[in-house]
Amino acid sequence: MDHNKMALPVGATLDRFIMRKQEDFPYATGELSQLLRDIALAAKIVNREINRSGLIDIAGAYGSQNVQGEDQQKLDVVANIRFIRALRNGGEVCTIISEEDEDMIQTGNVQGKYVVAIDPLDGSSNIDVNVSIGTIFSIYRRMSPTGLDGTTADCLQPGTHQVAAGYIIYGCSTMLVYTTGNGVNGFTYEPSLGEFFLSHPNIQTPATGTVYSVNEGCSELFEAGVTAFVRQCKERHFSARYVGSLVADFHRNLLKGGIYFYPATTKSPGGKLRLMYECNPLAFIVEQAGGKSSSGTRRTMEIEPQALHERCPVFIGSKELVEEAERLIAESAGAPA
Numbered sequence: 001m002d003h004n005k006m007a008l009p010v011g012a013t014l015d016r017f018i019m020r021k022q023e024d025f026p027y028a029t030g031e032l033s034q035l036l037r038d039i040a041l042a043a044k045i046v047n048r049e050i051n052r053s054g055l056i057d058i059a060g061a062y063g064s065q066n067v068q069g070e071d072q073q074k075l076d077v078v079a080n081i082r083f084i085r086a087l088r089n090g091g092e093v094c095t096i097i098s099e100e101d102e103d104m105i106q107t108g109n110v111q112g113k114y115v116v117a118i119d120p121l122d123g124s125s126n127i128d129v130n131v132s133i134g135t136i137f138s139i140y141r142r143m144s145p146t147g148l149d150g151t152t153a154d155c156l157q158p159g160t161h162q163v164a165a166g167y168i169i170y171g172c173s174t175m176l177v178y179t180t181g182n183g184v185n186g187f188t189y190e191p192s193l194g195e196f197f198l199s200h201p202n203i204q205t206p207a208t209g210t211v212y213s214v215n216e217g218c219s220e221l222f223e224a225g226v227t228a229f230v231r232q233c234k235e236r237h238f239s240a241r242y243v244g245s246l247v248a249d250f251h252r253n254l255l256k257g258g259i260y261f262y263p264a265t266t267k268s269p270g271g272k273l274r275l276m277y278e279c280n281p282l283a284f285i286v287e288q289a290g291g292k293s294s295s296g297t298r299r300t301m302e303i304e305p306q307a308l309h310e311r312c313p314v315f316i317g318s319k320e321l322v323e324e325a326e327r328l329i330a331e332s333a334g335a336p337a
């Protein structure tokens with residue numbers, strides 16, 4: 001046995017883990033590894049801001065709206081600035097799609113091989129009330145040649161083209177969970193050492209569960225198949241859990257089993273969540289952990305994006321629960337199950 005190649009023990013630092021994973025790819029140039037480190041660095045800085053958000057003047061609205069027409073919170077803007085700065089300074093990223101910016105952000109790193117889509121602060125409505133929030137990121141390799149800014153085509157790639165994806169959850173503890181298409185691993189931040197340590201190696205999500213996460217306040221606006229699925233969850237005495245921060249609801253269900261869904265409603269026919277920096281990255285992670293993600297009728301990662309901030313309905317989590325939701329939606333639409 002090649003003892004040098006054994007799996008890294010729980011407690012290994014993120015840095016060592018990234019290096020070890022890079023060794024698995026003989027032709028790896030280290031750029032993606034460096035990009036993951038840049039994201040981890042920005043996460044540490046944003047974590048510090050969040051942890052003291054009740055003390056310093058960082059709470060509340062910023063006074064402007066983003067392209068989605070949502071009031072930006074100060075922490076949305078701070079997190080956006082921190083991540084963009086780290087990605088720009090890191091040099092590996094040519095173009096960024098951010099929830100907080102209408103247009104593509106060209107970093108000026110024309111030699112950069114990667115495009116990043118990011119939700120700098122997820123769960124904005126929970127910032128001021130000390131409930132878990134997060135950051136979600138998705139990484140693609142550019143298709144256009146280096147030497148120029150990234151293009152719209154570089155940004156509008158389907159989820160199946162992702163080379164890495166992850167999220168940071170700022171909760172009871174701060175964790176970074178990511179995949180490069182080779183399993184899902186979780187790292188817990190130790191602030192006194194300023195390091196992320198491997199705490200959740202090779203995460204596998206249970207095939208089923210007894211938790212459903214949906215904003216039932218909109219249930220009057222659900223289509224028949226979704227209503228039937230919610231009814232079934234209740235008939236099975238599932239527990240309703242809804243934090244209102246996608247990252248927090250997703251993370252719980254990833255570890256314990258369950259399903260989160262934000263369906264299309266008559267009010268928002270495209271759903272609420274954004275394909276490029278919310279649905280696709282979490283879909284990549286859940287699939288790598290043995291779960292499933294769907295729009296209700298098709299695999300999330302096979303959706304061809306048409307716009308940077310397009311929305312899509314999402315059903316994500318334990319495989320059997322997502323398939324059950326799809327079956328009831330198909331049935332109610334009269335399509336063969």
Ligand SMILES: O=P(O)(O)OC[C@H]1O[C@](O)(COP(=O)(O)O)[C@@H](O)[C@@H]1O
Binds near residue numbers: 121123215246247
């Ligand atoms: O308040 P609603 O309609 O239930 O929406 C909550 C959902 O919206 C979000 O807050 C959207 O994300 P942002 O906070 O990044 O805009 C999700 O985190 C959450 O799951």
Ligand SMILES: [Mg+2]
Binds near residue numbers: 122123278
């Ligand atoms: Mg979000």
Ligand SMILES: [Mg+2]
Binds near residue numbers: 076120121123124
């Ligand atoms: Mg956000």
